[in-house]
Amino acid sequence: MSRKDFAVSVLDALEAAYPDAVCSLIAKEPWQLLCAVRLSAQCTDARVNLVTKELFEAFPTLDSLADAPIEAVENIVRPCGLFKVKAQNLKDCCQMIRDQFNGVVPDNMEDLLTLPGVGRKTANLILGDVYGKPAVVCDTHCIRICNRLGFIKTTDPYKAELGLKEILPPDRSNDFCHRLVLFGREYCTARGPKCDSCPLAILCTYHMDY
Ligand code: SF4
Known part of the structure; x- marks a missing residue:
């Protein structure tokens, strides 16, 4: 499987688990x-x-x-x-x-x-x-989870952003980042990720290594 195909598999699984991809910050404008x-x-x-x-x-x-x-x-x-x-x-x-x-x-x-x-x-x-443009929001959750998944091998936010832009479909990258926030809170926490019940376990390099 190519890296891009692998990314799409993860995106599909995340989308199924978290159909609503919205920013958790509240703002009208x-x-x-x-x-x-x-x-x-x-x-x-x-x-x-x-x-x-x-x-x-x-x-x-x-x-x-x-x-x-x-x-x-x-x-x-x-x-x-x-x-x-x-x-x-x-x-x-x-x-x-x-x-x-x-x-x-x-x-x-x-x-x-x-x-x-x-x-x-x-x-x-x-x-x-705001503008519906392709975007990758590389916060600590995104960097942690994407390293575990095997998408990237860096903790540098800029390198991580560039690495993810190489493999994520542009029209799905923004929603992917919102879903990661929800996923990171529920399963792939900074400490003690819940790999046994994780919907991405079958795809995750971190899980396979342990
Ligand atoms: S299997 Fe574990 S490390 Fe991998 S994405 Fe799921 S919770 Fe995170």
Whole structure:
């Protein structure tokens, strides 16, 4: 079986196990999703969703968050950790989107990467979820699981992204990453993966080695 065929087999099995592939971060607008992803660094999605509910109630528009008093933003995002840098990033991001991109979140990697605090993971998520473009969101879950599956042999996020882009069908790569989050929570946890009941066990190199 070729690497691409192998990847499709895994995608099919994941799709059967998790028909709904949605981002677990709650956001109504692209700029809100961008803020939520920035806050999710070293924080759980559940906590981010609690924080963004309060944040977007207090500052419901791009403009209002761009012009918000920094102390007010810091106080709200404090539970997410790294609150000073995250609060500043959110404000700076909103200002840049408003002033340099006519209030529209960019739809390409190059421009997205110019936004404060936005790296390839965030940019990929925006490209995939907002603009429906092929994207691979290489977070720690994706890297861990894809190494175990034998898709890649690297923990470097950029190399992992490139490696996955070589084998994943572009039109399915974004949903694949969302499904990995659910799968990583239920079966392929960082510690003590539940290989005995895993729906991908028959395909997994990690499982075969142990
Ligand atoms: S068999 Fe185990 S290591 Fe492999 S994907 Fe499933 S849970 Fe993860």
